[in-house]
Amino acid sequence: MTQPPRPDPIPATTPLLELRDVSKHYPVRRGLLRREAGAVRAVDGVSLHVDPGETLAVVGESGCGKSTTARLALRLVPASGGSIRFDGQDVTDARGPALRRLRREMQVVFQDPFASLNPRMSVAEILAEPLLVHGVGDAGARRERVRDLLRLVDLAPYHAERFPHEFSGGQRQRIGIARALALSPRLIVCDEPVSALDVSIQAQIVNLLKDLQRELGLAFLFISHGLAVVRHVADRVAVMYLGQVVETAPKAALYGDPRHPYTQALLAAAPEPDPARRLARTPLAGDVPSPLDPPGGCRFHTRCPATQAHCRSEAPALRPRAAGSGHAVACHFAESIPAFTRFRDPRPRPPRLQARLALYEARRAAPTP
C-alpha cells in the first residue's frame, strides 16, 4: 500500500516545522508468540508545514491521528516513516544534544489541565523546572523569570507558591501555557488546549494564545476537533481523516469554499441556532473505519455522500487546486462536487432585525481594543 509522497503546497520560505510524508504505525501483536498481526496506521503519509509566527490548525474526529501527529512533531514518539524538519534541519532521528536543543524550541500545551501539571510541585517549581533542566540562569534569574511568566499569562505573583489543585481549570491551563513559554520556544504545539474547558473560559484562553502569538512571534500547531475554535485562531487549516490529510487551505478558503466532502460534512455538523436557516442535511452515517484495516481506495468512500466506483479502487492524492492558492484537496471530484452551502436560503428577515444584525456584524468586525 505505498502511495506516492504528497508534496505539501506552498513551500514558500523555509517553514519552521515541516512534516514530509510522515507515518506512525503501531504494530498489533496477537497470540502466544506475539506475532505481528498487522499495524494500526494512526498517521499515514501526512505532510504539513508551519511557518514562523503562523497558526496551523489540524482538525478531525477522534481517532483521526491528529494527536499522534502532534506527538510526532514533538518527537515524543518515533516516526515509522517520512521526515520531520525544524527550521530547515532534519530532526527525524535527532538525539542527545541535538534533541535537547530541539526541545527548547518546541513546547507543548495539553488538553487536560488537571493531568498536565505535576500535583506535587508548586507553580513556581513547575515554571522553573524547564529552566532548571536546561540549565538556564541562576536561582535569582529563575525566580525573576517565573514572575514574568505569571504576568505573561495574567496570573498574580502570589500564585507562585500555590499548588495546581488550588486553581480552576482555566487557571491551570494558563500555568500550562506559562510552562510551555518558559524556554522561549518558537513553536508551541497545542493539543486541544481548550476542549476540556467551559465555553466562557475557552474564549479567554484562545485570546491569551493569540495575544502571546502577537507579542512573542510564536508559531502554533493547533490541534482541535472543533471548527468553531479553529476559525478563531487559525491562519491555515488541515483537515485529517483516518490518518491522512484530506484538505488543507488558508482559513478563508477552507471555510468559504470547502472542496472535500468530509470538510463539508464537518462544517455542516456545527450547530446552527436559527431553525429557519437549518438545512435538512443528512449527517455522516456510521463510524470512522478502523485504522487497523482502512478501506481501500479513498479512505472516506465508506461514508462519503458522493462516492463513485472510482473512489473504491483508487486513492486520491492531495492535489493543489490553483498555483499559489495553498488550497489542496484529496478528492477525485474536488472540482465537480457541489459548492458548500451552510444554510438554506433564509426566509426574509424583518427589517429591524436586519438593521440590528448589521450593527452587530460591524461591531464584531471592528478590531477590539
Place this chain on the structure above:
Amino acid sequence: MSETIALTPEAAPHADFAVARRPSLLRALLRDPLGAAALAVVLLVVLAALLAPWIAPGDPYGGDLANTLKAPGEAGLLGTDGQGRDMITRLLFGLRTTLGMGISAVVIGCGLGGLAGFAAAYYPAASGVVMRLMDVLLSFPAILFGLALTAIVGPGLRAVVIALSVATVPLMARVVRGAALVVLRQDYIEGARALGMSDARILTRYVLLNCLSPIFVFVTLRFGQVILLGATLSFIGLGAQPPTPELGAMAADGRNFLFFAPHVAVLPSLVIFVIVLAFNVLGDSLRDALDPRLRR
C-alpha cells in the same frame, strides 16, 4: 497584554495577601494531633532501643534465680521473667532486636521491591519477566520461607530478616508498579519528556513523588506486619534464639506462666502492639502531610 492583573476575573482579588508560604513537612505533621502523638511514641521507642545498653538497669542475659517471676513492683518496676531477669532490661533489649529486624527487613524488601516495581512500570520490556518473578515469590508464604531458610543458614535473626525481606519484595513491587503505571499515563510525564528531562529525573521528581502516598501506606503497614511475622517466627522457635531478647520470643517464653505471672507474656505483646500502632498512625499522617492536596 495588560499589566494589571485584576482585570481578569480568574485572578483572585486579594493580591495584597502577599506570598502564602506553605508549611514545612514537620509543621504539617505536628498539626495533626494523632500524627504528633505517633511521632512522639516512635521517637521514644527508637531512642529507647538505641540507648538500651546505657539506660537498662540490669543485665539482659544473667538473671537472679532466687527472684524469678516476680510481679511488677515486687522486684524492679516491671518484675522479672522465668529466669529472674529484669523485665525492663529485657524489654529494652528486645525492642532493639525487634526494631532492628523489622526496619532492616522493610528497608531491604521495600528497596528491592520498589526498584523492581519502578523498572517494570517504566520499561515495559522488563515488565513481563520481573512481574512473573514476583508472582513466583508471592506464592511462597513468609513462614514457609523462614522454615526453608533456617534449614539452610540455621535459625537466627539473619534467617528471619532474609525471609521477611524476600516476602516483602513482590508485594512492594506490585504496589509500586500499579501506582507508577497510573502516574506514567498522566500528561505531565509527557510534558516532562517534551522538556528533554532525563529518565532519572522524571522517575524521581515526577513518578516517585506522585507514588509516595501508596508507598507510605504500604511501607508502614508492612512494617507492622513484618514485626508481627518476625515475632511469629521467633515464637515458633525459628527466629531469635534464647537467650537473645526479642519481643516475639519473650512472649513465647512467657506463655508458660500465663496464668500465674501474666506480665512476662503480656508486656512484650503490649510493646509490639504499641510499636505497630504508632508506626501505622505515623505513616498515615506522614502521607497526608506530604500530599499538598491534603495539607492544611
